[in-house]
Amino acid sequence: NIGTIHIKTGNYDEAFNSIESSISIHKKIKNHGGLGAAYNNLGYLYELQEKTEEALKFYLLALEEDKYIENSLGMSGDLNNIAGYYKKTGDFEKALFYYKRALEVNRGLMHIEREKKDLKNIIDLLGSMGRSDEKEIYEKALEELEEV
Template sequence: MMKKILIFLTFTILLSSCSSMPKDEQDLTVSIIKTKSAMQLERGNNEYRWNNYDSALALYSKALSSSSSVDWQPGVIRSLVQISRTLDQLKQAEKSRQYALAARGFRESIENKALNILTQNRIAEWYYFQDDINKSLTLIDQAILQGKNLESEEAGETWRIKASILKKKENYEAALSAIDEAVNLDKKGLFLGELASDYYIKSSLLSLSGKYPEAVVSMEAALEKDKFIENSSGIAMDLYGLGKIHEKNGNSDKALEYYNRLYLFYLGSNNTIPDFLLDAINSLTNKENWLAEIEWPLS
């Protein structure tokens, strides 16, 4: 009995201490925690783009905790989705599915069309990673119908996923039509980060279709957008992509130019030079890369 009384008194004290805080201070505290969660998500996204999946997972988990502590459902849902995506990259398919379903369950408790589409996109992606292409395509087509007239980043993401699915089916023309839909939506919404991704995927599809000059134009557009928003991982991918396109088109000198620019980019950003880049450079030269002898930073 005494234990129950102590629990009741403790709970009463906690309630009174919370209620004694002025409402504007309470609102400020909640706002700070929401901002913290958003920042953790963005930091996680940056780690994810650099393929640092363990670091990304840790940051997404922190974002989930922060959002949960103030019952911020949009933050909870976005964190769950990103955790699910990262677990897919870490080859933990079942855990990924559980987080995706949890995100979908939470979204049903709030009226937010963009978040509804986000969770539908994630589940379609999950089936894509399991190589169930037909199921993935069915789900993403449903998301497209649900997101009709939606002006948000999630609408463009839906079309990007459809383009990736069609690319896997080697239906490049249909995939190009899908990615053009994403480009139009993201241009209209001025979603520059998403637009960079659109142009990157479009360039890949054009290259696979043998349309190398158009692929270069699209990849250069991706590079321009990534530079504008200072997306380092995107810049690295774009430079490498431009090198590969020129190499496939038989222009070794131009390919080597982009590979060397990427080499300097890694040096300048204090990142380890990846083996795939060194292999690409050395495959185009009969001697060691002339940049390899540079001491960095310069004194």
């Protein structure tokens, strides 16, 4: 999508216009997959601009669209983005909840690389929370997964 190209080049105004246009088109043609991706891109753009509340709003909209069409891969990305928001804002319990949901989705998909990423996110978060016993459980799961 052109919006993501503008994001990568740092042209945020053009990115915003492109993504807004994409959202409008996807709404008209009822393309939920495209709409979910566009909402996710807009959330990412807001996150880069440190507009965290707006970012969360669009990550949640992306999750709704991906759920609607049962796009599990998209959902796992959305869940990770939502978890990242809560981690940044210091709500570690909510972040942990969403990271664990992403892990469940990726296990269902048998997407090992994403599972590893989810486990690392959970381990890091549990470490920040001082929950070493629970952290060890996830470290063991990661070790087992890396042996595969």
